[in-house]
Ligand SMILES: Nc1nc(=O)c2c([nH]1)NC[C@@H]1CN(c3ccc(C(=O)N[C@@H](CCC(=O)O)C(=O)O)cc3)C=[N+]21
């Protein structure tokens with residue numbers, strides 16, 4: 001049996017198309033969602049993501065600003081920019097591209113972003129609200145993963161979801177969101193013993209360990225939904241996921257490719273968070 005491929009690009013386009021009418025209606029009321037992206041330094045991969053975000057804003061009719069700062073920018077200057085954006089009415093969402101240069105303390109910068117403009121969902125208050133189950137801005141990649149699983153038609157309630165990876169950005173929050181969908185969640189990570197025995201029990205397998213082609217067919221239960229969050233740039237310049245797509249698709253159920261899976265959804269969820277933040281700023285949500 002050959003697995004069906006989950007087309008993240010197509011799902012993204014569908015969601016963005018469904019947002020367009022609302023954005024148009026809001027702009028007629030004078031509410032234009034605004035996103036500021038801050039990029040420190042010249043990491044080429046980051047430049048690509050930032051351009052994709054700019055394009056998404058443009059296509060949706062959002063206002064957008066991109067602040068490209070020199071790699072030697074001081075922490076104080078970066079914090080001053082964040083403060084300015086926190087107070088700028090035209091901006092509803094602020095994204096400071098990570099990683100930051102090593103002389104800047106990431107935590108200090110994330111903590112400085114206004115909670116209601118934290119469209120990455122990385123601020124400790126948004127993380128805390130996610131844990132408690134209160135309203136928060138959800139982290140974009142985990143929210144995109146849940147959306148893709150929903151679109152497969154699989155009922156998550158009561159299913160065994162296994163997450164490989166325990167990062168603050170993906171592994172931890174995606175586990176919480178899967179629990180919220182009433183899945184039974186197991187977390188694995190680089191120190192997990194007998195990992196294959198655990199992942200082979202998964203009805204849903206989410207992989208975010210950051211190692212190219214780490215998961216092969218031996219890790220996967222026949223028919224399982226497989227979501228690959230990996231983004232590994234190979235020496236040949238190609239992008240590889242954490243899942244060995246060619247071998248896994250022979251045993252799995254619906255599976256995401258890289259590129260064209262989770263990546264586009266991350267940007268779509270960022271747009272959705274910016275829209276939510278804009279509505280809240282105007283008392284409309
Ligand atoms: N504060 C912050 N928030 C982020 O959300 C954030 C960040 N920093 N730093 C970097 C990572 C990475 N990231 C991606 C988003 C979209 C694609 C994406 O659109 N990928 C496409 C194309 C990729 C390509 O061809 O290079 C795809 O998978 O099909 C990739 C990577 C957001 N990140």
Ligand SMILES: [Mg+2]
Pocket residue numbers: 165166167189190209
């Ligand atoms: Mg890990």
